[in-house]
Amino acid sequence: MIILDGKKVAEKSNLEIKNKVENLKAQAGRSPFLAAILVGDDKASETYVSMKEKTCHRLGLESKSFKLPESSSTEDVLGLIRELNKNANVDGILLQHPVPKQVDEMKCFNEIGLDKDVDGVNTQGYGNMAMGIEAFHSCTPFGIMRLLDAYKVDCTGKLAIVVGRSQILGKPMSAMLLNSNATVLTAHSKTKNLNELISIGDIIVAAVGKPKFIKANNLKKDSILIDAGYHPELNCGDVDMEGIEKIVSAYTPVPGGVGPMTINSLILNTVKSMEKRIDG
Ligand code: NAP
Numbered sequence: 616m617i618i619l620d621g622k623k624v625a626e627k628s629n630l631e632i633k634n635k636v637e638n639l640k641a642q643a644g645r646s647p648f649l650a651a652i653l654v655g656d657d658k659a660s661e662t663y664v665s666m667k668e669k670t671c672h673r674l675g676l677e678s679k680s681f682k683l684p685e686s687s688s689t690e691d692v693l694g695l696i697r698e699l700n701k702n703a704n705v706d707g708i709l710l711q712h713p714v715p716k717q718v719d720e721m722k723c724f725n726e727i728g729l730d731k732d733v734d735g736v737n738t739q740g741y742g743n744m745a746m747g748i749e750a751f752h753s754c755t756p757f758g759i760m761r762l763l764d765a766y767k768v769d770c771t772g773k774l775a776i777v778v779g780r781s782q783i784l785g786k787p788m789s790a791m792l793l794n795s796n797a798t799v800l801t802a803h804s805k806t807k808n809l810n811e812l813i814s815i816g817d818i819i820v821a822a823v824g825k826p827k828f829i830k831a832n833n834l835k836k837d838s839i840l841i842d843a844g845y846h847p848e849l850n851c852g853d854v855d856m857e858g859i860e861k862i863v864s865a866y867t868p869v870p871g872g873v874g875p876m877t878i879n880s881l882i883l884n885t886v887k888s889m890e891k892r893i894d895g
Contacts, residue, residue: 617766617865621758624765625875628883629674635886636675639893647889649678649707649733650699654692654714655685659847664711670878676885689719693726700728706892707733707885712783721782730891733884736783745790751884756788758876759820759841760795766865768839770797776812778802778829779822784843788820827855831862840866843873
C-alpha cells in the first residue's frame with residue numbers, strides 16, 4: 616500500500632521552482648508575480664490566499680493580494696482584473712473562489728487573460744485543455760495528475776470515477792483523466808446508485824465537498840483513492856478513511872495529499888507564465 620505523499624512531491628518540485636525563480640530574476644531583473652484577488656470576508660478563503668502567498672514568498676516569487684469589499688459588484692471585480700491583465704509585471708491572476716453571490720464568478724473568471732490564467736479557471740482555457748491544446752490546467756486536478764505521475768500510476772484503461780462536477784475540480788479532473796486514457800465516469804448529486812459505482816472504480820476521486828461522505832469500506836480492493844476534499848474544521852477530507860490501509864493500493868492523506876500539490880501547481884504555472892512572457 617502506497618501513500619501518495621503530496622507534501623513530499625510538492626516540496627521536491629518547490630526546490631526546482633526556487634532555482635528557476637533565481638535564474639529568471641537574474642535574466643529579467645524581476646521575480647514572477649502572482650496577483651491574488653480576494654472578494655469579501657470569507658475566513659477560509661483568507662487562509663487559502665495567505666498560504667499561497669507565503670509559499671510564493673518562500674520560493675522567491677512576488678505575490679500581492681488585492682482585497683475587495685463584500686459589497687463589490689461584478690463590474691468592480693472585472694475592473695480590477697482588466698487592470699491586472701494590462702500590467703506587464705503581473706504573470707498570474709488568481710480570483711479566490713467563492714466570491715459573494717451578487718458577483719458573477721464565471722464572468723470574472725472569463726475576464727482573466729488566457730496568458731495569466733494560472734489557476735486554470737477560464738472557460739476557453741478549460742476547452743483548450745480538454746482538447747489537448749496548450750493551456751494552464753486547473754490547479755487541483757493538475758496537481759492530482761502530477762502526483763499520480765510522480766508515483767508512476769498509469770491511468771490507461773482504468774475505470775476512474777470522479778465524484779463531483781464543479782468547474783474548478785470535477786469537470787477538469789474528468790477531462791484530464793480521459794486525456795490520460797482512463798475510462799471516466801463523472802458522478803454528481805443527481806447520480807443514482809453512487810455506492811455501486813464507487814465499488815467498481817479502479818481510481819476514485821472524491822471532490823464532493825462533504826466531510827467523510829465516501830466510506831473507505833465501499834471501495835474496490837486495490838483501487839487508488841484520491842481525496843480532494845478538505846474540511847479544516849474537522850481536519851478531514853471527503854472520505855471516511857476508517858480501515859483504508861487494508862483496502863486500497865494507494866491513497867492521498869488529508870492533509871498532506873492534494874492540498875500541497877494544488878499550491879505547488881499554481882506557483883509552477885505562474886513561473887511558466889513569466890518564462891513564456893520573457894521568451895516572447
Ligand atoms: P463544489 O463546487 O461544491 O462541487 C461539489 C460537487 O459535488 C458538485 O458537482 C455536486 O453535484 C457534487 N455532489 C454534492 N453532493 C453529492 C452527492 N450526494 N452525491 C454525488 N455528488 C454530490 O465543490 P468543489 O469546489 O469542487 O470542491 C470539492 C471539495 O474539494 C471540497 O471539499 C473543497 O474544499 C475541496 N477542494 C480542495 C482543494 C485542495 O487544494 N485540496 C481545492 C479545491 C477544492 P452537483 O453538480 O449536482 O451539485
